[in-house]
Amino acid sequence: MFDPRPLVDIATAIGREAGALVQRMRASAVVSFDTKSTSTDVVTAADRASEQLVRTRLSELRPGEPVLGEEEGGTVVEGLTWVVDPIDGTVNYLYGIPWYSVSIAAQLDGESVAGAVVEPATGRVWTAARGYGAFLDGTPLHVSATTDLSLSLLGYGFAYRPERRQRQADTWAAMATRVRDLRRAGAASLDLCSVAAGRLDAYAEHALGRWDWAAGG
Amino acid sequence: MGLGGRWLTAASGAVVRLPGSSPELGEDATFAAAPGIADALYSALVESGFGKV
Numbered sequence: 001m002f003d004p005r006p007l008v009d010i011a012t013a014i015g016r017e018a019g020a021l022v023q024r025m026r027a028s029a030v031v032s033f034d035t036k037s038t039s040t041d042v043v044t045a046a047d048r049a050s051e052q053l054v055r056t057r058l059s060e061l062r063p064g065e066p067v068l069g070e071e072e073g074g075t076v077v078e079g080l081t082w083v084v085d086p087i088d089g090t091v092n093y094l095y096g097i098p099w100y101s102v103s104i105a106a107q108l109d110g111e112s113v114a115g116a117v118v119e120p121a122t123g124r125v126w127t128a129a130r131g132y133g134a135f136l137d138g139t140p141l142h143v144s145a146t147t148d149l150s151l152s153l154l155g156y157g158f159a160y161r162p163e164r165r166q167r168q169a170d171t172w173a174a175m176a177t178r179v180r181d182l183r184r185a186g187a188a189s190l191d192l193c194s195v196a197a198g199r200l201d202a203y204a205e206h207a208l209g210r211w212d213w214a215a216g217g
Numbered sequence: 218m219g220l221g222g223r224w225l226t227a228a229s230g231a232v233v234r235l236p237g238s239s240p241e242l243g244e245d246a247t248f249a250a251a252p253g254i255a256d257a258l259y260s261a262l263v264e265s266g267f268g269k270v
Contacts, residue, residue: 127225134226205247
């Protein structure tokens with residue numbers, strides 16, 4: 001029987017190393033950055049360096065296995081593919097808000113089977129392996145037991161395109177009267193982990209990349 | 218509600234729908250919720266236009 005737990009160990013070790021790099025680079029990385037889909041969609045030198053480190057380490061530890069990364073691309077194939085977000089929450093990273101992550105997942109035939117979400121600023125590590133549960137620093141995670149939508153805390157996000165963002169804002173304004181409150185924290189992988197830990201009761205967003213949800217979703 | 222994927226969030230007991238699995242929420246929607254509110258939240262999001270953004 002396939003045991004995904006060794007893949008968690010690999011994702012965790014590489015994620016920690018990439019997270020340490022990201023932290024070391026922060027002071028210099030935020031001085032100069034580029035943009036991608038829109039002027040508000042940023043990428044720093046640390047995003048690129050982190051992905052390169054992850055790709056290099058995976059090629060050493062898991063030679064021949066393909067990698068899909070946010071910055072360098074790639075494709076998901078039959079069999080095992082590694083899915084990497086070198087910094088999820090780059091805008092938070094840019095502003096010094098400690099809610100960002102390095103997210104590494106192993107997907108088998110497109111389904112996540114193992115992964116780690118590392119918080120570089122705190123050192124916390126969220127992990128899961130298919131069939132073995134989800135954990136924060138080794139402590140099992142449990143979703144909230146809430147049953148009342150009006151008393152729920154809902155996380156959400158925005159797309160980058162302004163016209164879509166306006167429509168999303170209209171939706172969230174409508175939802176604001178139906179839940180306890182809304183939270184927009186800015187890192188999808190960690191927002192999904194927050195649902196796993198019961199720190200949010202729910203989360204919804206559009207236009208996430210596979211790298212955003214592969215380890216957390 | 219069918220599940221588009223079961224992962225870290227799903228492993229903790231949440232209801233999770235990944236992009237491509239829930240057209241009513243939009244083809245690129247990601248949705249994760251505690252099971253006790255998942256159905257009610259799903260309906261509220263649809264009513265609020267979440268699937269048409």
